[in-house]
Amino acid sequence: MVGEILEIVFSPQFFGPVVFPGLVTVLLVLLTIIWVERKIAARVQMRVGPLYVLKPLGGAIQMLADGLRFFFQEFIIPETVDKLPFVAAPVVAMTFAILPFAFIPVAPDFIPYSVPYSMPVFLGLNTVIPLTIIAMAWGSNNKFSIQGGIREAYMTIAYEAALFTAALAMAITYGTLDFAEMVEAQGVPGILVNPLSAAVFFVAMLMSAGKLPFDIVEGEQEIVAGPFTEYSGIAFGLTMGIGYVQLYGFTLAFTLMYLSGWEPLIPFLHDIYPALGGVMLFAKAYLLMVFIVFLRSVYGRYRLDQALRLGWRRLFPLSLLSVFFAVVLRVIGVV
Amino acid sequence: MVDVFCPFTGMAFLGRLEESSKKAAKWLVEKTPIRSFRDWAISFSLWPVHFTTSCCGAEFAAVSAPRFDMERYGFLPFNSPRQTNLLLIEGTLTRKMARAAQIVYQQMPSPKYVVAMGACALDGGIFHNSYNIVRPHELFPIEYFIPGCPPRPEAVARAIVMLHEKVKRGGTR
C-alpha cells in the first residue's frame, strides 16, 4: 500500500506537475523570488528591506506573512462586478500558469508527459493567461481595470508573435519541437548558436511576465493596479503570483532552449532520483530570474506605445531574422 | 442568499449553506493556533494605502525611504485600497478630503486599521480654527495617534511598531 503510494508520488507523471518543477516548487519560488526582488531592490536603494519577520535569515519568509495575510483578509466582491469572471478568472489563470510545468522535462529520464512537441504546448498554454487577465479586467467593471485589460490585449499581440517566432528558430536549429531533445541536441549552448533568437525570446519573456521595464499592464502610476485593481484578499494573492509563475516557467524554457538545460548533469544526484538531476536546470533558471527581478532596481517603465513599437518594429523582424539565421545554419550544416 | 437543498439540513449546515459555511470559516479562523498564525501574518504585513491627506505625507515618505526604512517590518505602501489594510491619515483632513478618506476606508477589506498622524489629525493642531477641516476621530476608529507637527519619522515608525505589536498579540478586536 505504502509502496504503491510512493510509487505514484515518485512517478514522473505526478512528481513533475505537483512537486518539481510544478506546484510545490512554484510556491517555493514565489515565496523566495519576491523576497529576493525586494531585498535586492532594498540593497541597491541603500535600505535593508524585509528583515524582522525572520531576522536570522534576513526576513526570508516575508512573502509567507504577506501571502497568509492575503489569505485571511476579506475577499470583497463588489456589487458592480460581473461575478463569474471576477471570481473564476484568477483561479483559471493560476491553473493555466501551472499546467505548462507538466510538459517541462527536468532530467534525461524524467519527462512527466512526453509529447513530441512540448515546446509549442508549453508556449500555447501560456497564451491562455492573457485571456484570463482580460476576463478579470472586464469582470471588474472598473475604469482602471478596463484600461489595464486593453493594455494586456495590445501587449499580448505584440510580444507573442516575436516569442513564438524566436522559439521556432530554435526548433529549426535543433530540428525538434521537444524540450528534452533540444537539450540533448545542444552541444554548444543555444545562446551561442543563435544569440539573436535568445535576445528576442528574453525580451518577449519580460513582456509576457510583465516585469520591468515592461510592467505596463499593472502600471500603478496610471491605472493603479491595472486589471487587478478591484481584487482583494486571496484573489489578489493569486493575481500577484501569476506573473512570477509565468516568469518561472519561461526561465525554465529559456534554460532548456538556450542554456543547455540540465547539462552538465550531476550523475550522483541523478542516480539517487532522476528529478534531482534537474538541480542544474533549476539553479540556472533561478539565477536568470534573480537577474530579471534585479532589473526593477535599474529600470523604470516604458510607455505602452514604445513597448508596442519595440515588439512590432524590432523584436518581430529580429525574430524573423533569427529564423533565417537558423535556416542558414541548418543548410550549411553547422548544427 | 438562496436556500440550497442540502441533505444534511439540521446536521452540519443549519439551513443556509452560504451563511453556515461563513460561520464555520469564521469559527475556524478564530481558533487559537490559526488565529495567532493569522495575527502574526497581519502584523508583519501592514500595507498602508497610497493616500496622502496633507503635508505630513513628506514625513510619511521619509518613513519608507532609506534612513528609516519601515519595510524591515514588512511595511509597504501599496496602490489600491482593496489590497491594503492600514490607513494612515497624514495630517489635516479637509472636508473635501474627508469624504474621499471615508470611501477609501470603506473600500479596504477587513481587518483594517487607522493610524492618525500629526497634530492636525489629533485635534486640528495649528489649523484648529480653520473652516475647512474635520477631526479624523469623528470618522474612523483610530488605533493610534501620532503627535507632532509634523511627527518625526521615528515617531511614525514607533506607532507602526506599536500597532504591529498590538496586532501580533491579538489586541485589535
Place this chain on the structure above:
Amino acid sequence: MSSSVMKARLLSREGDESVYEVFIGPQHPASGHMRFIVRLQGDVIVGVDPDIGWVHRTMEKLAETKEALKAIPLFERMTIIDSQNVTIGYVRALEKLLGVEPPPRARYLRTLLSEMNRIASHLYGMGLSGIFVNHSTMFMWCFGDREVWIQLAEELTGARLTHAYSIPGGVRRDLPQGFAEKARKAIRYMRRRLEEYRKIFFDNPQVRARYEGVGVLKSHEARRLGVVGPNLRASGVRYDARLLGDYGVYDELDFVVPTAEEGDAMARLLLRGEEIRQSMRIIEQVLERIPEGPILAEKYLRLIPPKLREPALKEGRIKFPGIFANLKIPEGEAVARAEMGHGEIFYHVVSDGSKKPYRVRVVTPSFRNVVLFRYLPPGHRFMDFPAIYGSLDYFPPESDR
C-alpha cells in the same frame, strides 16, 4: 501664439461620448493630494481638468486671526519640505512694513538655509519624478540623500522640516560649532551622488525615452502662462527671484541661474540637478564669507532684557521677548517675492496698524503652475501624464494652501 489660442487650449473640454474619463486621485498611487479628471480618446489625452483644493487649509484666513509673527509657522505648512524659502517672502514683507533690515550675518544665514532647503526640495521633486516612471531606485536614493540636508538643517535650526528660522529683523539661531565642516562633507557627498544619479537615471535609456520630448513648453508660452521656477527656466527664460536682490546675499555671491532651451520634461529634470550644483556652490561661498556680528537687528535686540541679552548673543539663540509677538505692524502694504525650490512665491501683506495683518495674499509657485496641467498634457499618451506630472514638481498642499 495669440492669447486667444492659448486660452482655447487652457479651457477644460468635456468631449463627447467617445471620450473616456479617468479620475486620477485623490487616492491614487500617482496623484498625492489632488485629483485629475483625465479625458482620453483611445490612448490620447484630450483634456485634463485639475481638481485641486483637497488640502485647502485656509491659510490666508487663519493668518488674519493670528499675530503677524505667528503666521510664520503657519505658512511653513504650505510647503513643509521647503519651509525656509516659503516663509522668507513673508518675513521680507513684514520687514518692509516694520522698516527693519537684517544684519549681514543674518542675511548670510538665511541664504545658507534657503539653499539647503532648495536642495532638499529639488531632491524631493527628482525622487517623485523617478517614482512616476516606476523607477523606485531614484525615488529611494533622492529621499535618502535628502535626509543629509534635513539633518544639516536640523542642526542649524533645531527642526527637521519646520524651521521657522527667519524672523523679522534676523534669524533665530546662530551657526552651530563645526557646521561648516559637516556642510562641506555633505557637499562632497552630494557631488558624488549627482554623478551616480546621472548614471542610473538621467542617462538611463528608459528614462530618456519617457521624459525626452514630452510636455514641451515653449519659451513664449511659459512667459504668458506665468509659469515659475525650474519649469520656467527649462523653457529658456532666465528669471529667478533671487536675482532681484530683495533678500539674502545673492548679489554678493557668484552663481549661475541655469537655463535650458528644450522645455521638455527631461530638461526640467536636468535643470533641477544643475540647480542643486549651483546651490552647493552658494553654500560653499556663504560658509567662506560669512561675517561676524549679531544675528538680530539692533532694534529688536534692544527689546530683550539686558540680563538675557548677553547670554542670547553668546549662545546664538534668540529667546523671544514677549513684546516681540505683539509687534504692531505699521499701516501700509508690502509685496515680497522669493524663489522657492518650486518657483517664485508672492506675498502681499496689507496692514491696518494692528498686531494682526489685515490681509495676507500668497500666491504659491505650485498654484501658478497648475495651468500647466491644462496646457501640457493634451495630445500626449495617457502614460505620458505621470511623466509630465512628475517633471513639474507639483506640491499640492502648497497650491491649495
Place this chain on the structure above:
Amino acid sequence: MSVEDLLRRLEEKGLEPVDRGDVVSVAVEPHALREVAELLVEEGYDHLASVEGIDRPGEDVIEVVYHAESYSEELWGKLAEIRVRVPRGEPRVPSLIDVWPNALFLERETWDLMGVVFEGHPELRRLLMPPDWEGPPPLRKDYKVATEGVFVVVE
C-alpha cells in the same frame, strides 16, 4: 519697455500711477480695467502674479488687486499693481482671461474665496472649497473664525 514708459503711458490715459519702490500702483474703474491691462501687456507685463480681493466692510467695498509681473529683465524688480474698487453687495469686474491667460485659476480662486464675480470667465466653479460649500465666501471679513488668545507672557 521700461518703467518710465509705463508711468508716462498711464498718465496719458489720465490715471494716477504711484511708484512705491517695487510696485507701480494704479487705481482704475472697473470699466477701464481691461484697457489698462492691455496697456500693461504691451509694456511687457506678460503674466499675472496674483489676483486678490481685499474686503473692506468699513467702506463697503471689495478691492480687487491685480499684480502683474514681467519676465523681461528691465522690469524684473517692478510689479504693476491695478486696484479696482467694487461695491461689496455686487462685486463684479470683467474677467482678464483674454489678456492674461493665467488669470484662469487666479480669478477662479478669488471668486471661490472672496465672492468676486469675474464677468466673462468661462468656468467659475468651486476650486479650493468643497463643491457643496454653502455660506458666505470665507475670506470676507464677516465670515468669522475663532481667534487665538494671546498665550505669550510679557516679561
